[in-house]
Amino acid sequence: xxxxxxxxxxxxxxxxxxxxxxxxxxxxxxxxxxxxxxxxxxxxxxxxxxxxxxxxxxxxxxxxxxxxxxxxxxxxxxxxxxxxxxxxxxxxxxxxxxxxxxxxxxxxxxxxxxxxxxxxxxxxxxxxxxxxxxxxxxxxxxxxxxxxxxxxxxxxxxxxxxxxxxxxxxxxxxxxxxxxxxxxxxxxxxxxxxxxxxxxxxxxxxxxxxxxxxxxxxxxxxxxxxxxxxxxxxxxxxxxxxxxxxxxxxxxxxxxxxxxxxxxxxxxxxxxxxxxxxxxxxxxxxxxxxxxxxxxxxxxxxxxxxxxxxxxxxxxxxxxxxxxxxxxxxxxxxxxxxxxxxxxxxxxxxxxxxxxxxxxxxxxxxxxxxxxxxxxxxxxxxxxxxxxxxxxxxxxxxxxxxxxxxxxxxxxxxxxxxxxxxxxxxxxxxxxxxxxxxxxxxxxxxxxxxxxxxxxxxxxxxxxxxxxxxxxxxxxxxxxxxxxxxxxxxxxxxxxxx
Amino acid sequence: xxxxxxxxxxxxxxxxxxxxxxxxxxxxxxxxxxxxxxxxxxxxxxxxxxxxxxxxxxxxxxxxxxxxxxxxxxxxxxxxxxxxxxxxxxxxxxxxxxxxxxxxxxxxxxxxxxxxxxxxxxxxxxxxxxxxxxxxxxxxxxxxxxxxxxxxxxxxxxxxxxxxxxxxxxxxxxxxxxxxxxxxxxxxxxxxxxxxxxxxxxxxxxxxxxxxxxxxxxxxxxxxxxxxxxxxxxxxxxxxxxxxxxxxxxxxxxxxxxxxxxxxxxxxxxxxxxxxxxxxxxxxxxxxxxxxxxxxxxxxxxxxxxxxxxxxxxxxxxxxxxxxxxxxxxxxxxxxxxxxxxxxxxxxxxxxxxxxxxxxxxxxxxxxxxxxxxxxxx
Numbered sequence: 001x002x003x004x005x006x007x008x009x010x011x012x013x014x015x016x017x018x019x020x021x022x023x024x025x026x027x028x029x030x031x032x033x034x035x036x037x038x039x040x041x042x043x044x045x046x047x048x049x050x051x052x053x054x055x056x057x058x059x060x061x062x063x064x065x066x067x068x069x070x071x072x073x074x075x076x077x078x079x080x081x082x083x084x085x086x087x088x089x090x091x092x093x094x095x096x097x098x099x100x101x102x103x104x105x106x107x108x109x110x111x112x113x114x115x116x117x118x119x120x121x122x123x124x125x126x127x128x129x130x131x132x133x134x135x136x137x138x139x140x141x142x143x144x145x146x147x148x149x150x151x152x153x154x155x156x157x158x159x160x161x162x163x164x165x166x167x168x169x170x171x172x173x174x175x176x177x178x179x180x181x182x183x184x185x186x187x188x189x190x191x192x193x194x195x196x197x198x199x200x201x202x203x204x205x206x207x208x209x210x211x212x213x214x215x216x217x218x219x220x221x222x223x224x225x226x227x228x229x230x231x232x233x234x235x236x237x238x239x240x241x242x243x244x245x246x247x248x249x250x251x252x253x254x255x256x257x258x259x260x261x262x263x264x265x266x267x268x269x270x271x272x273x274x275x276x277x278x279x280x281x282x283x284x285x286x287x288x289x290x291x292x293x294x295x296x297x298x299x300x301x302x303x304x305x306x307x308x309x310x311x312x313x314x315x316x317x318x319x320x321x322x323x324x325x326x327x328x329x330x331x332x333x334x335x336x337x338x339x340x341x342x343x344x345x346x347x348x349x350x351x352x353x354x355x356x357x358x359x360x361x362x363x364x365x366x367x368x369x370x371x372x373x374x375x376x377x378x379x380x381x382x383x384x385x386x387x388x389x390x391x392x393x394x395x396x397x398x399x400x401x402x403x404x405x406x407x408x409x410x411x412x413x414x415x416x417x418x419x420x421x422x423x424x425x426x427x428x429x430x431x432x433x434x435x436x437x438x439x440x441x442x443x444x445x446x447x448x449x450x451x452x453x454x455x456x457x458x459x460x461x462x463x464x465x466x467x468x469x470x471x472x473x474x475x476x477x478x479x480x481x482x483x484x485x486x487x488x489x490x491x492x493x494x495x496x497x498x
Numbered sequence: 499x500x501x502x503x504x505x506x507x508x509x510x511x512x513x514x515x516x517x518x519x520x521x522x523x524x525x526x527x528x529x530x531x532x533x534x535x536x537x538x539x540x541x542x543x544x545x546x547x548x549x550x551x552x553x554x555x556x557x558x559x560x561x562x563x564x565x566x567x568x569x570x571x572x573x574x575x576x577x578x579x580x581x582x583x584x585x586x587x588x589x590x591x592x593x594x595x596x597x598x599x600x601x602x603x604x605x606x607x608x609x610x611x612x613x614x615x616x617x618x619x620x621x622x623x624x625x626x627x628x629x630x631x632x633x634x635x636x637x638x639x640x641x642x643x644x645x646x647x648x649x650x651x652x653x654x655x656x657x658x659x660x661x662x663x664x665x666x667x668x669x670x671x672x673x674x675x676x677x678x679x680x681x682x683x684x685x686x687x688x689x690x691x692x693x694x695x696x697x698x699x700x701x702x703x704x705x706x707x708x709x710x711x712x713x714x715x716x717x718x719x720x721x722x723x724x725x726x727x728x729x730x731x732x733x734x735x736x737x738x739x740x741x742x743x744x745x746x747x748x749x750x751x752x753x754x755x756x757x758x759x760x761x762x763x764x765x766x767x768x769x770x771x772x773x774x775x776x777x778x779x780x781x782x783x784x785x786x787x788x789x790x791x792x793x794x795x796x797x798x799x800x801x802x803x804x805x806x807x808x809x810x811x812x813x814x815x816x817x818x819x820x821x822x823x824x825x826x827x828x829x830x831x832x833x834x835x836x837x838x839x840x841x842x843x844x845x846x847x848x849x850x851x852x853x854x855x856x857x858x859x860x861x862x863x864x865x866x867x868x869x870x871x872x873x874x875x876x
Contacts, residue, residue, distance in 0.1 A: 200824040203835030218856045219823075347856050363627050363656050367687070374855065386823035386857030394829065451847060472836075484840055491824065491843035495855040 001025075003090035006104040007083035008127055009075045010120040012286045012326070012333045013253040015127040017104075019069040020080065022087040027063030033084075035068030038076045047078070047109045048085045055113035055161040060092040076285055079118035082107035082137065085160055097167045103155075104128035107139040113160040115139035119255035122248060125149035137166075143176035145257050148248060181244040182263030185234050189264070192231045192403040197394025201228055204385040204492060206406055209235045210413040211471030212426035214319075214341035214380060216304070216373070216494060219387030221351045225344035226269075228387075229300045232342060233265045234403035236298070237411045240424075243296045246336065250288060250295055266297030268339075272306040276314040286326040286333050291318050294339040304343040305372045312377045315341075319380045322429075343381065345373060382428065382464055384494040413474040427471045432459075435466040443483030444469065451490055465489050501587070502608045506566045508582030508601035509706075513569060514542060514561055516679075516709035521550040526714040534714035535721045535747065539597040569706070576681040576707030578605045591616035594751055595725040599704035602722075605680040606700035610649060610671055617728040617791045619649040619673070621748070623720075623741040624658025624733035625766050632734035632766060633661045634852065634860045635758055639731065640665030640672070642784030648791075649673055651727050653719060654688055654695070658733045658741075667694055675723045676703040677715035684711050717743050724748035728791050731756040731781050735769030742769055745778075754790055756781040809833060813841035814850055814861075822858040 002023050008015035031045050052059045066084055068075050083105040089095035106124050108116040118124075121142035126149045128136045135153030138146055143156035154175050155166065165171035195202060201217070205228060208215045217225045239247065247266060251257040270279060270290045281289030291299060301307060318324045322338040347353040348361040349369050361369070372378075417426050421434065440448070452462055469481045469489035478485065515522075515538075525548065526534045537545060546557050573580055581587040582601040589611050592598045604611070620643050622636055636658045640650045644666035652659040654674040666672035672695060678684050680701045683692040695701055704722065705715065720740065724730055724747040732755075735741040745755050755778040760767025774780060779790045806814065809831075816830040828838035842859060845851045851859045 197829060198825050199828040199833075199835035200838060201835075203839065370855070384855075384857045386825070388823045388826050391829065447847065454847075487840040487843040487847075488836055491839040491846070495853055495857070 001091045001093065003087045003100065005083040005087040005090075005100055006128070006131065006133060007080050007106050008104070008120075008124040009073065009079070010077060010123065010253060010285070011073075012281075012335050013120070013123060013250050013288055013292065015120055015123040016073060017127060017131050018073070018075060018080065018083075020083045020087050021067040021069060022084065022091045023065045023067075024060055024062050024088070024091045029061040029063065031064045031066075033066045033068065035066075035071045036074045037068060038074065040078045041068070041075050041080055044078065044081045044084055044109075047081050047111065048088065050111040051081075051085060051109040051113040051160050052088070054111060055159065057089060057094055057160075058092075060088075062092075064088065064091075074285060077119070078108040078116075079106045079120075079124075081109040082115060082139075082157075082160070085109060086137075086163060089163070095164060095167060097163075099134075099167075102134045104131070104133040104136045105138070106136065107142075107157070109160060115141075115157055115159060117141035117255075120253040121146045122148050122252040122257070125152055125154065126249075128152055140176075144179040145248075145252055147176050147178040148181070148245065179248070179257070181239075181241065181248060183238040183241070183244055185264035189234055190231050192235055192401065192406055193399040195224060195228055195231060195400050196397050197390045197400070198224065198228075198387070201385050201387055202400060202406075204383055205232060206235065206410065207468065207471055207475065207492065208232070208340070208342070208383050209237075209406075210410045210427075210475050211382075211417070211467065212340055212428040213382035213468065213471065214428070215343070215383045215385060216378070216381045217342075217344045217385045217387050218347055218373075219344075220353055220389055221346060223387045223389050225387050226300075226302055229269075229298070229302070229342045229344060230267065231403065232298050232300075232340070233267045235406045235410055236265050236340075237407065237414050239265060239296060243424075247296050250292055250336075254288060254293060266294050267300065268294040268297070269300040269302060272301070272303045273308075274311060275308070276311045279311045280314045280318055280324050280337075281326055281335050284328055286328060286335070288335050289324070291315065291324060291337040291339060292335045295336050297339055299339045299341055301341070301343040304345040305349075305369050307372070309372065309375075312372065312375065315377055316380065319377075341381065378494065379460065381494050382468060383492050385492070409475055412477070413471065416474045416477070417471075427467050427474065430463075430467050430470070432463045435463045435470070438466055438470050439480035440486075441480050441482045444481045444486035447483055447486045447490070461493065465493050468492055501585075502579040502581040502604065503585045503587075504580035504582035504601045505584050506569075508584065509566065509569045509580060510561055510564055511542060511600040512580075512603060512704055512706045513564060514546070514557075515704065516706050517557065517560070518545065518549050519710065519712045519715070522714050523712045525549055534718045535597050537714075538599075538718060538721075572707055573603070576605070576679070578603050578680055578707050579608055580604070581608070581611070587611050589614045589616075589726060591619070591727070592722065592725050595721065597721060598725065599722060602702050602704060603680050603706055604700060604702045606696050607698075608700070610673055610700040611702075614649065614726075615728075616726070616753075618647075619651050619727035620787055620791070621651040621723045621727035621730040621744070622658065622662035622733060623652065623723065623730060623735075623744045624662075625735050625739060625741065625769075626656040626658075627766070628657035628661070628734045629764070629766055630854055630858070630860055631760065632658055632758075634862065636661035636733045637665035638862060639733070639758075639781070639784055639787070641669045643787060644670030644672060646670075646784060646788060648787075649727075651675060651723055653677075653716075653723060654684070654692060654701075656685060656688075660688055660691055662733075663691060663695060663699075667691075667698055672699040673726070674699065674701045675719050675726070676701060676711075677705075677719040678711035679703060679705050679707045679709040681707045682710065716740060720744040721747045724753060725751055727753065729754040729756055729779070729787060731758065731787060732770045732773060732778075733758045734760060734764075734766040736765055737768045737772065739769050742773075745773060754779060756787060756790060758782070809837060809841045810845055813838060814845055817842075817845075817851055817859050818861050822860065824857070824859075827859070 125146035129152040140156035324335045352359040472485040640662035650666035683689040730748040757770035757773040757778045812831040816827040
């Protein structure tokens with residue numbers, strides 16, 4: 001007999017529909033899975049066999065062929081166990097489930113028949129809805145996550161043994177409550193008040209948060225660069241519902257949703273030994289990289305000059321376009337990655353800086369080290385903040401302004417930008433045309449023109465100064481960019497050369 | 499103008515030096531090649547005998563058979579010219595030295611050498627591994643001296659040398675003296691600076707085109723730098739530094755020495771501070787150099803005393819006190835982060851400060867760069 005069931009395989013952060021066809025007929029007892037399964041899918045044979053037997057079902061001693069369609073799509077992961085088991089029960093006549101084709105199933109099976117959570121439950125629930133399924137049956141642990149998708153029934157099951165009761169209607173579990181989306185950082189998260197003194201660094205962070213500008217902090221070790229970067233999410237505006245869902249979808253695909261993940265905007269700080277595919281995503285099937293995990297949040301690259309050059313080069317296109325394009329045999333996948341880049345670097349390899357008599361770096365070493373600060377990636381960085389060792393008086397002084405107050409200013413600045421540019425956009429994303437259309441006071445225009453003429457600014461640097469000045473003006477609630485704001489923007493902009 | 503011409507004997511000498519490069523390297527490299535200026539006093543025959551005793555006859559034979567046409571052709575191919583100690587173009591200042599080069603191979607504008615008096619030229623030397631303080635001073639000195647009509651001589655090395663050239667090239671005349679052929683950009687990363695100087699300044703060397711640098715050729719070129727200028731200024735140098743070889747050579751020739759004072763705790767300022775203790779001229783700006791070389795009385799027209807807003811004045815004072823980042827200035831002056839950024843930005847535009855690519859600020863020497871820099875009262 002033949003039975004089919006619907007399930008999904010995860011590809012990037014989206015779920016691709018897979019049809020499981022199980023045929024049971026006479027012949028030598030055998031159990032084969034065809035249709036480009038990976039090792040984890042092939043091992044489903046052993047898990048399904050044990051789970052059936054341990055739940056009191058009978059494992060048919062006949063020839064069993066499982067086909068995963070479409071055959072051209074590579075299937076990965078253990079999430080197809082439940083669908084294979086259900087289709088097998090139906091094909092062998094142990095379960096009379098005429099509605100099997102109208103539901104989708106996803107879940108991994110333990111040997112005792114209980115279900116285990118899968119990655120990407122939210123994306124699968126959404127894909128099931130797109131595919132016209134009435135409900136999705138999945139492990140109880142994934143229930144709240146899948147319930148974030150509206151317009152589709154969610155049936156959480158704890159074990160394979162519950163299926164007969166579900167089919168006959170004896171047992172009808174209620175739809176689980178959706179996982180609460182946390183738009184704000186949780187109370188007790190790192191607060192900007194910890195950054196004492198350092199008024200300019202605070203101001204630079206505030207401007208960066210208000211306009212979505214990327215920041216580079218340069219200074220000796222222990223000057224508070226990492227501390228400052230870690231506090232950036234706390235002054236960013238809260239996520240909108242749509243953004244929170246995007247973040248949840250990515251976290252779900254990475255299997256990190258609802259596992260003690262800090263709420264609010266993501267903050268990713270990969271180690272500097274990371275490879276290029278690890279940073280931007282890659283592999284077959286493609287897995288999201290750190291930039292995608294930082295979507296709508298902050299990507300912090302500490303020790304920027306220590307990162308591998310190919311990894312930094314790979315960041316360029318995603319920074320510009322807000323998405324990663326990964327080309328594989330089966331086609332091109334696009335992963336979202338609209339994040340804020342925050343980087344930190346030491347002034348030289350030993351970290352002391354040339355002004356320190358103990359610095360023992362040769363000019364060549366320093367040149368090579370700083371070379372990464374002037375490469376193509378650096379061209380995408382808007383703000384340069386020189387950080388210095390805070391004085392004893394500053395460290396022992398009063399705590400700084402708390403994040404909540406700064407965030408209020410940032411939020412209203414973002415509102416002004418959205419009014420001008422459209423929903424969800426910020427100043428850092430302004431096109432050159434939009435940047436040049438910004439209203440300038442005569443003083444600001446003269447200042448920019450003078451610098452442009454004297455320091456031979458590039459066109460890109462010119463527009464960068466305009467974007468920064470616009471953000472500072474938005475923070476202050478000024479309509480046209482004034483001389484004051486332009487002067488600050490010119491101070492803050494990243495320098496091309498010494 | 500005197501034509502750049504060189505006699506056959508002198509051209510052959512430069513060829514010989516290049517051919518003896520590896521041999522002299524062996525006998526002259528006790529203390530980083532410091533013996534090379536002494537060796538170069540020797541005649542052709544003695545030099546070959548000392549440096550390459552095993553191949554003396556062979557070397558002298560090859561030297562004798564060199565045709566002048568071939569040497570001139572090589573010069574032409576490398577876009578170089580030559581002038582020798584018997585020609586009119588050869589600078590008089592070099593004639594003082596007993597070990598002066600026989601021929602100078604040049605690339606660039608030969609008019610820079612025409613009638614060059616030694617009080618018209620200043621040599622700026624210093625550490626390759628210089629601090630931003632030293633680099634900034636070297637750039638400003640180079641620029642102001644060039645703007646005041648002096649010829650700035652240096653050696654195209656990393657650090658101080660390159661900064662002095664960079665400062666001078668836009669404002670006036672600069673000469674780079676190399677320890678390799680004038681058509682060889684050494685160090686290679688200074689290729690674009692080398693090309694600029696070839697086009698708008700002058701590169702000279704005692705070695706023929708294509709000659710590679712050896713350790714001993716650097717002290718050798720230092721003696722040319724020391725002899726060419728009326729004053730040698732050390733901007734930054736450690737206590738055992740090649741720059742101090744240049745000052746020793748200059749002192750032997752009776753040239754003036756100048757040194758830029760630095761912090762006594764700084765390793766890179768130990769050299770100049772030591773020279774100052776030994777009686778060198780204190781060089782704080784270009785005017786000190788002009789006073790020492792040309793005598794007092796030649797003064798630049800004093801720039802109008804700037805009238806700055808209080809915020810700007812406070813920020814300028816903070817940078818002068820050594821607060822180099824915007825944060826430090828804000829804390830020192832009590833300004834908010836935004837106000838400090840505004841003040842620093844204005845000061846940079848007015849030319850009082852420069853900002854490095856690491857975001858640290860330095861005070862410039864010149865009160866009004868960008869405008870007319872340095873005019874001398876006649």
